[in-house]
Amino acid sequence: xxxxxxxxxxxxxxxxxxxxxxxxxxxxxxxxxxxxxxxxxxxxxxxxxxxxxxxxxxxxxxxxxxxxxxxxxxxxxxxxxxxxxxxxxxxxxxxxxxxxxxxxxxxxxx
Amino acid sequence: xxxxxxxxxxxxxxxxxxxxxxxxxxxxxxxxxxxxxxxxxxxxxxxxxxxxxxxxxxxxxxxxxxxxxxxxxxxxxxxxxxxxxxxxxxxxxxxxxxxxxxxxxxxxxxxx
Numbered sequence: 001x002x003x004x005x006x007x008x009x010x011x012x013x014x015x016x017x018x019x020x021x022x023x024x025x026x027x028x029x030x031x032x033x034x035x036x037x038x039x040x041x042x043x044x045x046x047x048x049x050x051x052x053x054x055x056x057x058x059x060x061x062x063x064x065x066x067x068x069x070x071x072x073x074x075x076x077x078x079x080x081x082x083x084x085x086x087x088x089x090x091x092x093x094x095x096x097x098x099x100x101x102x103x104x105x106x107x108x109x110x
Numbered sequence: 111x112x113x114x115x116x117x118x119x120x121x122x123x124x125x126x127x128x129x130x131x132x133x134x135x136x137x138x139x140x141x142x143x144x145x146x147x148x149x150x151x152x153x154x155x156x157x158x159x160x161x162x163x164x165x166x167x168x169x170x171x172x173x174x175x176x177x178x179x180x181x182x183x184x185x186x187x188x189x190x191x192x193x194x195x196x197x198x199x200x201x202x203x204x205x206x207x208x209x210x211x212x213x214x215x216x217x218x219x220x221x222x
Contacts, residue, residue: 032208043214044199051208059209090153092210099144099201099210104153 003027006091006102013109019064019078021105023091026072031093033074035066039087050074081109112137114202116213124221125192131185131216133200138178145174145185146199148215154199158185190220 006023013019025031035047046059048066056066063082067075074091086109091102113136123129133143142161146154158167158174160183166175173186183200197217203210 032204034210036212044201044212046209046211049209057208094204094210098142098156098159100156101154106151 004091004093004100004102006105008105009103010106011108013081013107015083015109016080019076019081019085019107021076021089021091021107023074023076023102024072025074025093028072028093028095030071031095033068034092034094034099035074035076036090036092037087038090039084044090048076081107083109085109112140112202112209112211114200114211114213116198116200116216118216119214120217120219122219122221123190125190127190128186128188129190129218131187131198131218133183133185133202133213135181135183135202135211137202138181140178140202141204143174143176143183144201145172145183146201148197148199150196157198187218192220192222194218195220 003026033050036044037047038044048056048058050056050068053068053071064078086107089105092099115134117132140162142159144159145157147157148154158169160167160174160176171188176183197215199212199215201210201212
């Protein structure tokens with residue numbers, strides 16, 4: 001069966017520090033992969049999506065970046081975090097049909 | 111550009127009532143529409159998926175309908191219970207550009 005793993009689950013980072021959130025999918029091949037962010041009191045905002053290895057589409061200009069080094073691995077990064085980067089980050093995958101989500105990562109930038 | 115709107119933003123109803131949550135989208139060229147539930151501080155739980163060729167799906171006390179031509183979906187919750195309290199999100203897509211776009215959600219509070 002297909003599963004999705006996302007880590008870390010929570011982290012507290014100082015302003016200006018780097019960030020790396022990782023997501024891996026098991027049990028499927030060539031999925032579409034997504035990173036969403038949910039800021040306090042706001043909806044889910046699509047940050048990046050990928051339809052294949054090395055193919056990244058960015059939805060919102062910001063200090064975040066994404067990479068897909070392997071078919072089932074999706075990484076969200078930042079070189080220098082801002083306070084406004086705080087929020088709940090969700091990785092997701094889909095293959096033509098339903099979209100499945102990871103458990104999410106709570107990021108607090110202090 | 112696909113835009114997804116959910117109305118109302120928040121809703122409080124007494125236990126036992128039937129209720130309807132609304133979702134509208136601007137681009138009807140969608141592959142499917144999905145309703146999710148999110149409890150505070152938690153991830154998303156899929157409730158119902160409606161393929162673009164379908165008009166409705168049912169699961170227990172939940173019924174979701176889809177009208178692609180008018181760009182609307184509704185989530186009907188029958189005999190509401192306090193445990194139904196959560197934020198309900200609709201997601202549309204993937205569209206031709208492979209994106210899946212969410213509405214901002216409806217915060218539902220069922221009063222005991």
